[in-house]
Amino acid sequence: MGHIMGPFGVYGWIKINPYTEFIDGLMDYSTWWLGNDTIEWQQVHVADGHVNGQVLVAQLKGYTDRTQATKLKGLQVAIPRNQLPVLSQDGTDGYYWSDLIGIDVINLKGERLGKVVGLFETGANDVLRVETVEVDREQKEILIPFIEQFVIKVDLKLSRITVDWGMDYY
Numbered sequence: 001m002g003h004i005m006g007p008f009g010v011y012g013w014i015k016i017n018p019y020t021e022f023i024d025g026l027m028d029y030s031t032w033w034l035g036n037d038t039i040e041w042q043q044v045h046v047a048d049g050h051v052n053g054q055v056l057v058a059q060l061k062g063y064t065d066r067t068q069a070t071k072l073k074g075l076q077v078a079i080p081r082n083q084l085p086v087l088s089q090d091g092t093d094g095y096y097w098s099d100l101i102g103i104d105v106i107n108l109k110g111e112r113l114g115k116v117v118g119l120f121e122t123g124a125n126d127v128l129r130v131e132t133v134e135v136d137r138e139q140k141e142i143l144i145p146f147i148e149q150f151v152i153k154v155d156l157k158l159s160r161i162t163v164d165w166g167m168d169y170y
Contacts, residue, residue, distance in 0.1 A: 002077040007069035016056040033078040
């Protein structure tokens with residue numbers, strides 16, 4: 001749902017780069033989970049927060065100074081899946097990015113382009129980051145705009161995205 005960029009001020013506040021549709025979307029949840037691949041996930045309670053420019057700033061209960069807040073830099077912010085709105089399987093409500101990561105990407109010719117390793121937002125649209133299958137032992141990354149023109153079908157049950165994208169587009 002986002003990551004902690006670092007401390008904000010001297011009273012334990014933190015700056016968060018949210019991955020939510022709206023910058024203050026995380027403030028809808030009073031409890032967050034913080035962690036990553038190397039740091040064990042821990043539950044924290046949000047005391048306060050607001051939008052400051054293009055980032056969210058928040059104060060967590062129990063974090064009262066900059067030194068404590070600095071230790072959180074780089075951690076991911078997560079919300080338990082059961083607390084998020086349920087989205088339809090056909091994508092009419094959109095997709096959670098976490099559901100798309102790891103999915104195979106094939107083109108209209110049935111050629112496997114690779115797997116989704118991430119997404120990012122450009123302002124105009126979201127972009128799929130696809131790690132290609134090994135071609136001459138070299139892996140590359142393809143960036144495919146996540147728009148109707150290129151993304152033909154997302155099938156979460158089959159774990160596959162079909163795109164109108166050629167093997168030679170990268």
